[in-house]
Each structure stands twice: as C-alpha cells, then as structure tokens.
Amino acid sequence: MASTQGPGRSGETRFAAVLPRERIERDFGTLIAEKRIYGAERNPDVLKKSGSGESFLATAVPPLRRLLAVWDRLFGNRVSPVELLGHLAVEIHGFGHREAILLFTRDRLLYDCQILQGNDAVGHLTLDLYRERDRVVPFLPFPTRPGRRVVYIEGISLTRQSTGYASALFRRYERLFHDLGFHLFRLKASLSVGKYYWAKEGFDCSDREQFRKIRDRLWDLAWRLDLPVAEQEVRRLTHMSDVAAFRRDIQIPAWRDREGYYTLERDDAHPEEFLFPLGKAFLLGSPPWDGHKVIYTDTPRRTALVWSDKYLAHGTPAGHAEGPKRLTALRDAIRREGLLESLIVTEPYLPGMEAIHAIHEPAYLEAFREAAARGDRYFATRDCAIGAGSYEAALLAAGGVMAGIDAVFSGRSDNAFCAVRPPGHHAGRAQAMGFCFVNNVAVGAAYARSAYGIARVCILDWDAHHGNGTQDLFEQDPETLFVSLHEHPSFCYPGTGRRMDRGKGAGTGTTLNVPLLPHAGDREMIDVFEREVVPAIEAFRPELILLSAGFDAHHDDPIADLECTEKAYVHMTLGVLALADRHCGGRVVSVLEGGYRVESFVASAIAHIKTLQGREDTPCSSAGG
Amino acid sequence: MFVGRRMKRDLVTVPPGATLEEAARLLKANRIHHLPVVEGERLLGIVTDTDLRNATLPGAAGSGEGAPRTVGEVMTRNVVTLSPEDTIDDAMLILSRQRFGALPVVDGGRLVGIVAKTDILSALIDTLDIEGIGVRLEVILRRDMGEVTRLTEALRGLPVEVRSLVLAPHLPDRYAAFVRVATIDVAMVRERLRAAGFELADLSDFFD
Numbered sequence: 010m011a012s013t014q015g016p017g018r019s020g021e022t023r024f025a026a027v028l029p030r031e032r033i034e035r036d037f038g039t040l041i042a043e044k045r046i047y048g049a050e051r052n053p054d055v056l057k058k059s060g061s062g063e064s065f066l067a068t069a070v071p072p073l074r075r076l077l078a079v080w081d082r083l084f085g086n087r088v089s090p091v092e093l094l095g096h097l098a099v100e101i102h103g104f105g106h107r108e109a110i111l112l113f114t115r116d117r118l119l120y121d122c123q124i125l126q127g128n129d130a131v132g133h134l135t136l137d138l139y140r141e142r143d144r145v146v147p148f149l150p151f152p153t154r155p156g157r158r159v160v161y162i163e164g165i166s167l168t169r170q171s172t173g174y175a176s177a178l179f180r181r182y183e184r185l186f187h188d189l190g191f192h193l194f195r196l197k198a199s200l201s202v203g204k205y206y207w208a209k210e211g212f213d214c215s216d217r218e219q220f221r222k223i224r225d226r227l228w229d230l231a232w233r234l235d236l237p238v239a240e241q242e243v244r245r246l247t248h249m250s251d252v253a254a255f256r257r258d259i260q261i262p263a264w265r266d267r268e269g270y271y272t273l274e275r276d277d278a279h280p281e282e283f284l285f286p287l288g289k290a291f292l293l294g295s296p297p298w299d300g301h302k303v304i305y306t307d308t309p310r311r312t313a314l315v316w317s318d319k320y321l322a323h324g325t326p327a328g329h330a331e332g333p334k335r336l337t338a339l340r341d342a343i344r345r346e347g348l349l350e351s352l353i354v355t356e357p358y359l360p361g362m363e364a365i366h367a368i369h370e371p372a373y374l375e376a377f378r379e380a381a382a383r384g385d386r387y388f389a390t391r392d393c394a395i396g397a398g399s400y401e402a403a404l405l406a407a408g409g410v411m412a413g414i415d416a417v418f419s420g421r422s423d424n425a426f427c428a429v430r431p432p433g434h435h436a437g438r439a440q441a442m443g444f445c446f447v448n449n450v451a452v453g454a455a456y457a458r459s460a461y462g463i464a465r466v467c468i469l470d471w472d473a474h475h476g477n478g479t480q481d482l483f484e485q486d487p488e489t490l491f492v493s494l495h496e497h498p499s500f501c502y503p504g505t506g507r508r509m510d511r512g513k514g515a516g517t518g519t520t521l522n523v524p525l526l527p528h529a530g531d532r533e534m535i536d537v538f539e540r541e542v543v544p545a546i547e548a549f550r551p552e553l554i555l556l557s558a559g560f561d562a563h564h565d566d567p568i569a570d571l572e573c574t575e576k577a578y579v580h581m582t583l584g585v586l587a588l589a590d591r592h593c594g595g596r597v598v599s600v601l602e603g604g605y606r607v608e609s610f611v612a613s614a615i616a617h618i619k620t621l622q623g624r625e626d627t628p629c630s631s632a633g634g
Numbered sequence: 635m636f637v638g639r640r641m642k643r644d645l646v647t648v649p650p651g652a653t654l655e656e657a658a659r660l661l662k663a664n665r666i667h668h669l670p671v672v673e674g675e676r677l678l679g680i681v682t683d684t685d686l687r688n689a690t691l692p693g694a695a696g697s698g699e700g701a702p703r704t705v706g707e708v709m710t711r712n713v714v715t716l717s718p719e720d721t722i723d724d725a726m727l728i729l730s731r732q733r734f735g736a737l738p739v740v741d742g743g744r745l746v747g748i749v750a751k752t753d754i755l756s757a758l759i760d761t762l763d764i765e766g767i768g769v770r771l772e773v774i775l776r777r778d779m780g781e782v783t784r785l786t787e788a789l790r791g792l793p794v795e796v797r798s799l800v801l802a803p804h805l806p807d808r809y810a811a812f813v814r815v816a817t818i819d820v821a822m823v824r825e826r827l828r829a830a831g832f833e834l835a836d837l838s839d840f841f842d
Contacts, residue, residue: 330819391793392817435818442767443818474818477767502818503767567821 023188024087030077036090037076040111045094046070049112049119071113079113083138083158084189096185097136098122104174106134116140124167132167136160138191157350158191160304165203175203179210187304192350196300205292208249211421212300217356219298220249227252227291230273234261236287241361247412248421249300255288263290303353309623310586310595313422314343314352315409320430322398326386329394330568330605331444336430342611343618351622353422357409357429360452365407367455368448368482373439377403377446389441403431403446410453411460413598414553418461424586424597424621426558428614432602434476434557435503443474443503450555450600451482454489457553464488467551469542470495471534471581472559472602473569475506475522479557485516490549492542494534496562496569497524521545525562527570531577534562538581546588554589554597560604560613568605575616582620597621637725638718640757641739641747647672648681650706657705658686668736670745671709677738677745679709715740716749722757725749763798768816772835773827775809785811788830792823810835 040046048068070076080086084093090111097120098106107130109122117139124132141157160182167175183194196212214220224246231238236259246252263271264279271293272279285293321333343349365374380388381400388395406429413425433450435443454466468483470476470493483489491512498504512520523537546554564572589597599621604610647670648657657669661683671679689701689708702708714732716725716739725737729751736750759765775781782801789796794817804810815823824834 330822390795390816392819442816499770502769502820504764504769504814505767568819 024084024190027086028089030086032089033077033080033086034073036092037073040090040094041070045110046076046090047110047112049114051114067110067112075115076113079116079118082116082140083118088189097182099178099181101177101181102174103127104131104178119163132165134165135163137163157193158186158189159193159195160186160191161195161197163197175206176210183302183304191304194302194304196302204295204297205253205289207300208253208292209289210302211250212302213249215299215301223249223252223295223298226295227255227288230291231287236261238287239361241363245358245361245411247356247358247415248419249292249298250419250421251288251415253288253292255286255291257286257288259287260284261287261290263293308351310423310621311421312352312618312622313355313413313416313425314348314618315355315357315413315416315425315427315429316340317357317405317409319357319398319405320402320409320428322396323402323431324396324398325394331394331431331603333430334607335604335610336428338607338611339428339614342615346615346619348615348618348622352618353416355412355416355421355425357405357412357427359401359404360408360411360456364411364456364459365404365447365452367459368438368451369436370439374447377441388446392443393441393446395446399431399446405429406431406433407447407449407452410449410555410598410600411456413600414453414457414461417553417596417598418457423595424589425599426614426618426621427598427600429601432472432559433600434470434472434479434559434602435474436478437481440478442478444603445478448478448482450557451479453555453598453600454483454553457555463552465490465549465552466555467492467546467549467553468555468557469493469546469585470557470559470602471562471578472557473562473566473571474502474559474603475524476557476602477503477505480506480510480520480522483516484510484512484520485514487515487519489516490519490521490546490551492521492523492545493557494523494525494537494542494562496529496571497526500527501569519549525571528572530564530572531574531580534571534573534577535580538577538584542581543584543588546585547591550592551588552593552596554585554593556585556597556599557602558599558614558617559602560610560617563604563606563609563613565606565609566604568603575613578613578617579620582617586621586623635722635757636718637716637720637722637739637749638747640722640725640753641716641718641749642753643747645670645745645748647745648705649673650678650704650709652705653703654686654690654705654708657681658683661686666750668748668750669705670738670748671705672745675744677713677715677740677743678706679711680713680736680738681705681709682735685709713738717741718746722754726754729754761798762800762812763814766797766814766816768795768797768814769820771813771815771820771823771827773811773813774804774833774835775811777803777807777809782809782811784830785813785832788827788832789813789815792826793817794819794823 048071050066050068094109098109103126105125106122107125112119117137120136122134123130124134139159141159196207224243228240228243262282263273263285264275265271265281266279273294320336325332377388378400381395381397387393409427409429413427416422416425429449431444431446433445433448436445436448450468457463457466465488467490468479473496475495475498476493480491483491493506495506498506506522506524508522508524510520510522512518523541525533561569562571562573585597589595646660646664650671660669667683669681670677671681685708716737718739718741736748738745739747739749773785794815797814797816800812802810827834
C-alpha cells in the first residue's frame with residue numbers, strides 16, 4: 010500500500026503563477042537552439058514494435074504557435090519549458106538522464122531520454138503527456154469531459170536491477186505532476202517488467218474485464234496449489250494493490266530467468282527459485298496489464314464514489330418512488346458538474362454471504378432470492394417492489410458499502426460516497442420494509458469490524474424517516490452509536506424512533522433519536538445537530554463514521570414533511586467531517602438512503618459530495634427553510 | 635373488553651403484619667407502586683408508596699414514639715375494587731375520576747388481579763397500534779355511514795396495508811377517521827384519498 014496515500018497537499022502553491030508568454034517563448038528559443046525540441050508523429054510501422062519506447066518519429070520543429078498552444082493546453086503556462094526539463098531530468102541515487110528532449114505532436118508532449126548510471130547507459134524512458142477527451146477508462150458508462158491531464162508511461166526499460174531507482178523516480182514524478190495539475194498516470198500494458206511493482210505503487214487495472222480475468226487466474230492458482238484461500242476472498246478484490254498485498258501470510262515459490270522474469274512453474278529457462286507472498290508471486294508471474302493511477306484530484310479531500318450500473322437493475326414499477334431514475338439523474342449531475350474527474354470511482358463487489366449473514370437471517374435472504382427469481386412483484390410488503398435483478402442489486406448495495414470502507418481503510422480515499430440502491434436502513438434481521446431489503450450500513454459496520462479490527466462505529470442517519478432497522482440491529486450494542494434525525498413518528502413512517510428510545514440492555518445510551526416536528530427546516534435541523542448530535546458523537550469517539558444519507562428531509566420531497574434545503578446537508582456534512590478528523594482520521598463512509606423528488610435529491614446529494622471533497626465553492630442553490 | 639382480560643394476575647402482596655421496610659423493599663424490587671394487603675386470598679386493604687412515604691417522613695403525623703410499624707396500620711381499608719366482569723371502560727372512568735393509580739380485581743371475595751393505569755395505556759397503545767410500523771392519517775368525514783363505506787372502499791383500492799382504523803366524533807356533524815397505513819409512500823396515499831374527494835387534516839392545522 011506504499012504510496013497510495015498519494016501526494017501530499019502541501020504542494021498546492023508550487024506552479025501557482027501563470028508565467029508571462031515571453032518567458033515561455035524565450036525558453037522555447039533556448040531549447041530549439043540546443044536541439045532539445047523536436048516535432049513528432051506517430052508512425053504505424055514503428056508502432057508494431059511493442060515496448061521499444063519508439064512508437065513515434067522525430068520530425069522538424071513545429072511552428073512556435075503550435076508549441077505555445079500545446080504548452081498552454083497542458084500546463085496553463087504555469088511552468089516554463091526549461092524548468093520542466095530540469096524537473097524531469099532529475100538525478101537520483103546516482104542515476105541521471107541524458108539526451109533528454111521534448112517532442113511535440115499536434116496536441117501532445119513527449120519526454121524522451123536515456124538513463125545513465127555514472128557514464129553507462131542503462132535504460133530508456135519515454136513519457137507522453139496529454140489531455141484525454143474520449144472515454145478511455147470504462148468508469149461510468151458515459152464519456153468523460155475533455156480535459157483530464159494524463160501522464161502516459163510510454164516506455165521504461167532498465168538493463169540493471171534498479172527498481173529502487175524506478176520507485177524513487179516515480180514518486181518524484183508523482184509529486185511533480187500532481188503539482189502541475191495532472192490527474193492520472195497511465196501505464197502501457199507492454200511494460201512487462203514491474204507488474205508487481207506497479208500494482209504495489211497503487212496503479213490499477215484500467216480494463217475491468219482484464220481485472221476480472223486476473224482475479225480468476227489468482228483463484229485458479231490458489232485452487233491448483235490447494236492453498237487455504239476461500240474463493241470469496243479472491244472475488245472481493247477490486248484493486249491491483251489488493252492483489253499485490255493478498256495473503257502475505259502464504260508463501261509460494263516462483264522461478265526467475267537470467268533477465269529477471271519470473272514464472273510460477275519450474276522449467277530449464279527459469280533456474281532460480283524464490284519464495285514470495287502469494288499476491289506478489291502471482292503478479293510477478295502474470296502477463297502484463299494496462300494500468301493507471303490517480304495522482305491528482307483537485308479537491309482537498311479525496312472522495313471515492315461507489316457506483317455500479319447494476320444498481321439500476323433493481324427494477325420497480327413506473328410510479329414507484331424508489332426507481333432507477335434517482336441514480337441515473339445523480340449520475341448525469343455528477344457528469345454535468347464535472348465531479349467525475351476528481352472522484353475516485355470505485356466498483357462494488359458481491360460480498361460473501363457470511364458478511365450478509367452477520368446481519369440477516371439466511372432463511373430471510375433465501376426467501377427474498379426465491380421471490381425475485383420466481384418473478385414476484387413485491388417481497389414481504391407492497392412497498393418493497395422487486396424485479397428479477399433486485400436480489401443481486403441488494404447484495405451489491407451492501408458490497409458497495411464494503412468497497413467504500415475498503416477504499417477508506419486502505420487509504421485510496423479519505424472518505425466515500427456510496428451511490429447504492431435499494432436503500433437499507435428500514436431492513437431488520439428478517440424484515441424487508443420501506444423500500445429496504447438488506448441493511449447496507451449495518452453490513453458495513455460489521456464488515457469494518459471484522460476486516461479492519463475496529464470496535465466503535467457511529468452510524469448517523471439523517472434520512473427523514475427513522476432508521477428502525479438499524480436501531481433494532483444495534484440497540485443492545487454499546488460499541489455502535491446510532492443517531493437518527495427524522496420526522497416525528499406520530500406524523501411520519503415508520504412510526505418509530507421516539508426520543509425516549511435510548512437503547513436496550515448493555516446498549517442503553519448508545520441510541521439517540523432526535524425527532525423533528527413536521528415543517529421543521531434548516532434552522533431546526535442544524536440546531537439539534539449542533540446541540541445534540543455533535544456532543545454525542547464527540548463523547549463516543551468513533552473509529553469510523555457511517556452515514557445513512559437520505560435526502561428526503563428536503564422541502565421539495567413528497568414523502569416527508571420536513572423543509573430542509575441543501576444548506577442543512579452541507580452544514581451537517583462539514584460537522585461530520587470535523588468530528589471524523591478529530592476522532593478517526595477523517596474516515597466517513599456515506600451511504601445513500603432515501604430522497605425521492607429527483608431534482609431536490611440530486612441537488613442535495615451533489616452538495617453533500619462536494620462537501621465531502623472539501624470544496625469551498627459548495628453552492629446552496631435554494632434559500633430559506 | 636373486560637377487565638379480566640387485561641388485569642395483571644401474578645400479584646405481589648403483603649400480609650398486614652409486614653413491616654413498612656419490607657413493603658418498601660417489595661415495591662422497589664418489583665418497580666410497582668401498589669401493594670394489596672391480604673390475609674390468605676382475602677383483600678384487607680391496599681398500601682401505596684405514597685402511604686409508606688407519609689408514614690416514615692420525619693415530622694409527619696405519628697412519627698417518633700408510637701409511630702406505625704406495620705402495613706396493617708397504614709393501609710387504606712375501604713378499597714375501590716373491580717370485578718373481572720367489569721369493562722375496561724369502567725376501569726378507565728374510575729381511574730380517571732377518582733385519580734387512583736391501580737384497582738384490585740376481586741372475584742367472590744377473592745383477590746384475583748390488579749389493573750394499573752399503565753395496563754390501560756398498554757391496551758390503548760395496542761388498540762391504536764402506536765408501536766407498530768405505519769403512519770397515521772386523519773380523514774374528516776361527514777357523519778354518514780355512507781361516507782365511512784366510501785372511505786373503506788377507497789382504502790381497499792390502495793396498494794397498502796391498513797394497520798388500524800379508528801372512527802371518532804369530531805365536529806357535531808363530522809367524524810375523524812384515524813387510519814394507520816403501513817407504507818413509506820404516504821404522499822401517494824394522501825394524494826389518492828384527496829383525489830377521491832376526502833378531506834385530510836393538514837399537518838399545519840395542528841401548529842396554528
């Protein structure tokens with residue numbers, strides 16, 4: 010998990026000033042005179058050779074206006090050409106760069122050099138800097154906006170064992186490009202050396218299909234060697250860094266050839282035997298993969314967005330309040346607002362049943378599965394409309410919270426927003442109701458305990474409806490603080506969550522219900538949040554804060570009678586982040602619950618997500634309340 | 635509904651010779667406020683925590699020398715009792731009018747149970763399904779059984795479960811129907827009932 014913590018936030022002021030155009034022009038003049046700037050074009054003949062780092066041909070120097078245009082596009086003129094070359098051709102651990110040149114294509118910039126150790130040429134490096142405009146990464150099923158800045162590692166070869174150097178160089182580069190406002194490192198698949206290294210450094214597989222195959226191969230290997238590994242453990246992996254770190258407790262042999270390549274089966278060409286931890290050995294012996302790494306998000310906090318198209322497969326009939334439209338509208342808004350570039354999009358996984366059984370009775374889940382498979386129109390109650398895909402979507406929603414928890418605990422993100430459906434906070438141990446089937450936050454809390462060894466979890470539920478399912482599950486547990494802000498039960502579904510309900514048995518005192526009367530708005534909500542919620546969480550000192558984030562307390566929402574606006578959600582989000590910073594390293598995993606008028610729901614969720622990211626320009630579009 | 639169905643049958647009682655301390659301990663241990671005083675199965679009186687407190691309060695009448703020592707000395711002797719065939723309505727009226735906390739139930743001179751205010755409240759909570767899942771809607775109807783029929787017909791046509799339905803007198807010519815429905819989508823129910831011509835009390839009515 011070495012550098013997944015990402016670049017620090019201290020470099021914000023580096024490259025802040027836009028340089029005068031004359032300075033850039035003068036630098037170009039200098040470099041052209043020194044023969045360090047060329048034009049370049051892709052050559053299809055050369056492209057066929059893989060991994061050589063020479064898939065382009067140097068051509069004559071392009072006209073100055075093209076150089077300037079590319080420079081402005083990539084760097085916003087915040088660094089001069091001579092300065093940039095100086096930063097790139099840096100000397101580390103006795104390794105240096107020679108013949109370092111910049112090559113300009115129509116819209117890209119290439120950096121090419123030889124790597125020297127002392128006076129010996131030991132390798133070659135080519136970087137390709139560009140702004141992507143098509144959807145290269147199959148994150149969300151719509152094209153990304155143009156403009157994401159990318160560093161493509163076109164080629165790196167080193168003839169000697171010098172991974173220490175590569176590591177140091179790329180950490181230096183990561184910081185440099187972060188400060189220059191670059192968003193991603195990408196990796197060419199043909200870079201076969203360093204498959205384990207790239208994974209360990211936080212590069213992820215860019216092609217989900219390819220990643221699934223890698224996971225299948227890992228499971229095949231474990232099965233073939235008869236290792237004590239459960240299939241579920243393998244299926245849970247969602248990132249290459251997880252694969253690299255997988256089951257460090259199990260060692261298996263790998264064999265190396267003279268060039269430094271590994272195989273997992275002994276043969277004459279690979280005489281040297283080594284023992285490595287399972288994940289490492291597996292990756293060393295795997296075929297190359299396409300990788301990328303997020304190095305830059307233009308927000309103070311890194312927020313993961315858990316998303317899957319499969320959440321749309323929980324089909325409810327037309328006119329049903331809790332429909333797929335909620336998520337497609339949120340997705341469109343995330344795109345429209347340009348948030349996608351700064352969110353770390355994370356795919357959920359189908360959890361192992363043991364994770365769900367920690368909360369729900371197996372017979373109940375089985376009845377739900379059968380109802381969906383049989384084509385029933387609803388399960389348990391008429392509110393809980395289902396379709397063929399509902400069972401899997403419900404499990405995946407719980408798995409989404411688990412993936413969000415993974416992201417936060419592994420350091421891939423500071424916090425997470427899980428855009429899941431169906432919602433979960435009404436679901437009890439063996440009870441579906443109020444659009445809920447599996448209690449997503451409850452599964453998450455149990456998972457965070459078993460997987461990351463924490464004890465005290467706070468679940469804050471600001472959905473307009475009382476989270477009766479969550480309360481039932483944890484009311485006897487002194488290690489779970491359940492706090493619910495909701496419309497008063499005498500006026501609102503589900504009719505539970507009265508102030509006098511403070512928990513039971515050993516859990517007395519770790520349930521806090523704060524009912525709000527109908528027509529309460531931002532002022533009342535913020536008031537009780539500050540007066541009651543904040544001190545309760547402060548005193549509890551949680552190790553993780555889970556949010557049951559419903560947005561149906563909004564005044565435009567038809568399903569409850571509260572009259573909050575985005576302002577309340579922003580205020581409470583800021584409050585939760587401050588609590589999390591004080592007690593649990595900022596770990597907040599926010600899980601979508603209700604919110605049924607699409608416009609107000611989307612505006613509230615976007616304001617919430619932006620606040621999680623630490624943006625200061627959070628808008629509060631609707632006033633009053 | 636009859637008292638016999640709602641009364642508490644497992645009784646905590648004391649003999650008249652029990653000390654005040656023993657009685658106080660019993661009240662505290664069982665978290666109750668009333669102790670029937672019995673001889674065998676025969677009810678002699680009732681003693682409450684207030685009686686005990688008054689008897690032991692320093693400076694109170696009868697404190698010091700010659701102060702009462704036993705339950706028999708401080709108990710109320712002319713106890714208002716119920717029989718199992720009395721109705722809950724009877725119990726509610728007596729408790730309410732005479733401001734008692736609990737009433738012993740006697741059958742043929744034999745103590746068989748006790749009904750406390752909390753038992754009556756539990757009966758109401760159950761009847762109105764206050765602890766169950768659902769939301770209460772308040773529908774105002776003309777005092778006309780035809781209207782009530784129309785309401786139940788309308789409810790039958792909705793995709794929701796009705797948990798309870800209470801019809802109460804409202805204005806001289808109106809009923810208030812309290813309908814408890816088990817659905818999160820209350821907005822839909824309100825909308826459909828209004829579309830069918832029913833008057834629903836708006837929540838803001840209660841805050842003016």
